[in-house]
C-alpha cells in the first residue's frame with residue numbers, strides 16, 4: 001500500500017512535469033526550489049535560533065506574505081493562524097507586505113499588554129492614524145510636543161488650563177474626552193442633549209417617510225439618519241445641518257469606505273471625494289463666528305480652542321473636526337443596526353424588549369434615563385450580543401522596546417494587534433455545557449450570565465489606555481433609541497424579516513457589513 005501511494009505520487013509528479021512546456025520547465029523548477037528554500041529557512045530553521053520570538057504563520061511568497069487574504073478577511077487569517085498553532089493562543093505573527101504584525105489573543109496576555117503602558121505604547125498609533133486621516137506632519141509634531149516648562153506651555157496659559165504634568169496637547173485631548181464622557185457633569189450634559197436629539201430626529205424621519213414613501217424605510221438608512229444625525233447635533237450643534245442638510249449621508253458614504261484610509265488603498269477616489277465634502281461643510285461651519293455656532297459640546301469647544309492656541313492651520317483643524325465626527329459616530333449606528341435587525345426578526349425577543357422598555361417612557365413621552373441604565377437587561381444584552389457577534393475591531397499598540405508577553409518577546413518597534421473577535425466566539429460564551437452555541441446570535445447569554453459583559457474575554461471597547469470613553473454613552477444611545485422607537489411608533493417589517501448575511505470578502509474595520517441588497521425594509525408610523 002505504501003509502495004502504491006508512493007508510485008502514484010511519483011506518477012502524478014511526472015505527469016505534471018510533462019504538462020509544462022520544456023522551455024519553461026527549468027525556470028519553474030528554479031523558482032519552486034527558491035520558494036521551498038525560503039520557506040524551510042524562514043519557518044523551520046530560523047525559529048530554532050529565535051525560540052523566544054513569537055512564531056510566524058508560514059507563507060509561500062516572500063514580501064507579499066498574507067497581505068491578500070488579510071485584506072479580504074483579517075479574522076479568517078487570524079483564525080487560520082490560531083488553528084495552525086494548535087490553539088495554544090500564544091502570541092504569533094503574520095507578514096503583510098514589508099511588515100510583520102504581532103497578534104495577542106490570550107486574555108492573560110491581553111491584560112498584560114494593556115497594563116504595560118511604558119513599552120506597549122498607544123500614542124504612536126494615534127499619531128499614525130491622524131497622519132493617515134490627512135493631518136499634516138507639522139501639526140502632528142506640534143500637537144504631540146511636550147512643553148518643557150510652564151512658560152513654554154502657551155496653550156495651557158491661553159486657555160487658563162492647569163497642566164502640572166506638562167502634557168502634550170495630544171495627551172490632554174484624552175483628558176478632555178474623559179471630562180466630557182466619564183466626568184459626571186460632562187456626561188450628564190452630553191447624554192441629555194443626545195437623547196433629546198434622538199427623539200427629535202426620529203420624529204422628523206418618521207414624518208418625512210410618511211410624506212414621501214407612506215412610512216417605508218430601509219433599516220440601515222433610518223438607523224444612521226437618526227443616530228448619526230442625533231449625535232452630530234448633540235456634539236456640534238444644529239448649524240452644521242443648516243450648512244449641509246445631507247451631512248449624515250455624506251459622512252456615512254465616507255465612513256463606509258474609510259477602511260481604504262487605514263489600508264492605504266490605491267483605488268479610493270470616491271472615499272476621498274466624500275471625505276472632502278464632509279470637510280467642506282466643517283470648514284464653512286468653523287469659519288462662522290462662535291456665537292453663530294450654538295450648541296457646541298465641551299469636547300468640540302476645547303479641541304477648537306486648544307488647536308488654535310498651538311497655531312494649527314484651518315486645513316488641519318477641519319480634518320481634526322472630521323476625526324471627532326468619526327470617533328463619535330463610526331461604531332454606534334452599526335451596532336444598533338444589527339441589534340434592530342435581530343430584534344425585528346425575533347417576535348419573542350421583540351415582545352420581551354417592548355414590555356421591558358415601556359416603563360422607561362412616561363405618558364408625556366419623556367425618558368427615565370436611570371431606568372434605562374439599570375432596568376433594561378434584555379435591551380442591554382441585545383446591544384452586547386450585537387457587539388460580540390459583529391464587531392471586528394482590534395486594539396493596536398506599538399512595542400517600543402523588546403517586550404515580554406507570556407513566554408515570548410515581541411521585538412522593538414513592532415506593531416501589535418489585539419483582535420477582540422476570536423475571544424468572542426470561545427466556550428465561555430456558550431449558554432449550555434453540552435453544545436457550543438457561540439455561532440448563534442442569542443442575547444440571552446448576557447442575561448443568564450451577568451458577569452459575561454465585564455469579563456476579560458469580552459472587550460468590544462478595547463482596554464487599558466485606549467479603553468473607549470464613549471462606552472456608556474453608546475449603550476445609552478442604543479437603548480434610548482430602541483425605547484423611543486417601540487414606545488412611540490408602530491414598526492412593521494415589509495417582506496421577509498430575514499437578518500442580512502454579512503459580506504465575507506470586503507475588508508472591514510470596526511463592524512462587519514451587511515451583504516448588498518439584503519437590507520431589511522420597515523414601515524413606521526405613529527402609535
Ligand code: HEM
Nearest residue numbers: 177327328331332335395396460461462466468469470474
Ligand atoms: C458601539 C459603540 C462604540 C464602540 C464599539 C467603540 C469602540 C472603541 C474602541 C475599540 C476603541 C479603542 C480603539 C483602539 O484601541 O485603538 C475606542 C476608542 C475611543 N472611543 Fe469608542 N466606541 C464606541 C462608541 C463611542 C462613542 C459614542 C464615543 C464618543 C461619543 C467614543 C469615543 C471614543 C474615543 C474618544 C476613543 C479614543 C480614541 C483615541 O484615543 O484615538 N466611542 N472606541
